[in-house]
Amino acid sequence: MDLDYTKEQRAFRAEAREWLKANVPGQALPSMDTEQGFAAHREWETKLNEGGWAMVSWPVEYGGRGVDLIEWLIFEEEYYRAGAPGRVNQNGIFLLGPTLMEYGSDEQKARFLPRMAAGIDVWAQGWSEPNAGSDMAAIRTTAFRDGDQYVVNGQKTWCSRAVWADWIFCIFRTDPDSERHRGLSFMLVPLDAEGVQVRAIEQLDGETGFAEVFFDNVRVPVDQLLGEEGGGWKVAMSTAGFERGLMLRSPARYQATARKLVALLRDNPEAAQRDPTLGDRVIRGWMQAEAYALQTYRTASRIIGGGSIGAESSLNKIFWSEMDLAMHETAMALLGPRAELLPTARAAGDVGDWLDGFQFALAGPIYAGTNEIQRNIAAERLLGLPRG
């Protein structure tokens, strides 16, 4: 065990820091859940890609730098330290990207990855259906083979950023007689295909952060099938591993939140004095963010050494989502009566974006598989308890 960075890794960090310093927009971009904000975030992706920073751990031919996951984590640390914008293509680069590396054909990789890195194709995730949320194996949207195409009918829902995204990766039922996990297939569908209809859904804050997607006889060429026909569940579980276990929520995000939280504590001494538990809660958040970073480095080392992400990704998901919520709840308590004011309110003072962050953190225990489901998985698959 050696927990120091190598000389190369340090040099890499310095290079990333320098580029970010020169390029990160001075002003926060508008919310990516608005049309204008989405466009601004897409532009930022283009810029990142021009600098070769879109996805450093990808092979050079797909727009990456061919470095390993440790460098990716270093890049993320610098990214959050620089206060750079959120990644509008997170479903693409963090979820579908690594899945394509694992299951995609060379043609598929060449076709999708570079455009993904460049922000030309922004991706949405189409797994949940009205009656298949936690019970994802209950998916009913069908894709039946007709020559060299599939014909898709049905509906997906809660698809983040699908209102303005270009493509969506989905799981459909390709075998009409199949049940549960069998007979599902993983497919890539352009959102402007004929027969696709997107209906925006307003979230808690009134902004259209996700959407329903309807498929009415949508024709999808067979070369947009990822993995084998009927093997979609396996592909999806690989994606879910990245979602819960590694890429979607890199530790730097929470370390940045923890740092902001410490500053908030420092700037609100009256609140801290009135409620002595606040200091304790802040340091707990800070410690958890640290522990999460260490755990992620450990996972990355394992993967670099040829290992893979298994059911322990469920523990990971519980940890990051609950840590994030706890830190934001602490921030709200520190802000006291100002916490309910929107940042535009004159009386709000310097409340920053904590309210937004708090409301989004509340979704953490729900998306990427609810924490109840993650606890079931952890108890049954890791601890070996009898199945319920």
Add this chain to the structure above:
Amino acid sequence: MDFHFNEEQLMFRDSVRALLERDCTADVLRELWAGESGRSDGLWSGLAELGLTGLLLAEEHGGLGMAEVDLVLALEESGRACLPEPLVETVLAAAPLLETLAAGGGTPASVADKWLPLVAAGEARLAIEHPANPCVADAHVAELLLLLADDGSLHAVARAQVELTRQPCNDAARRLFTVDWKPGDDSLLAKAAGATRLLDAAFDRAAFGCAAQQLGIGQKLIDLAVDYAGQREQFGRAIGSFQAVKHHLATAQVAVEFARPVVYRAACSLATGHTDAGLHVSQAKAMADEAALLAARTSLQVHGGIGYTWEVDLHAWMKRAWALEMTWGGSAWHRGRLADAVLADIDNKPREGQLQLQGVN
């Protein structure tokens, strides 16, 4: 000792509930959010007709001369309905303050004589500034505002004489303002020293009012989730049949259920002028806040994705629970106040003839 509500108190609750179920539905709430004022004169006068707005006021001011114990269940109902009206500000904080001041005669008496009958009749709402709150709630619909000058003196100012700036906030129903105004000699109600005492009492009543509303909000959040969990199926079963879901909801119910007697005790203590009324209010506010916050988080979690939408009504109650937790003293402030008192009192002998509670009695 008798912890029951009497027949009339229960009947009053039922009539308030019936009115709110009819006139303060989720559709009405949404219509009101979209409106500039966000308030409904019809709803307010309906509540007044039931006696709610004058309940605490003396008969000479058109009121019913009743007390907080008679009001607490109606307040709970207002939380359950997510009522957007300034019940706490007008009925609990401002109007009784005016009435107390009026006893001393002079300007306050004439202000009270003019305005309190209008409050009782549902023809006027009041707004009140307090150092605990950065903004003044519902100042835009208040005919009269009780405001604090820089020197700490308390003034009564008509709405026409102030300039309001709306402070946008998370709960679509809430209307918060900063107020620009100038104190005059004719607006003075009380100098700083006297004002502080009055404002402290108003603060306790208002914090109690929020606590009672939080009980209703918390229960509603649980009820919404219980309903949903009974209908929504995953894995071929109602999600409410999963132990994880059951335990979440039962845990939230424990919190609400154990906040309830604490809030009711605060009502009694305010009504009887108990020496520890303020501490009882603080315990009530802290526990009801915590229960409502837990209910909010639990209800959202049980709803899953659909709970995260604007279309589903859940967020109205969640956002109200979050907002009230920080209003009229946050739960942490109230715990701190109680902690100070409990620590100071720990070695004192219990007094005779009172409900004996550790440390504070």
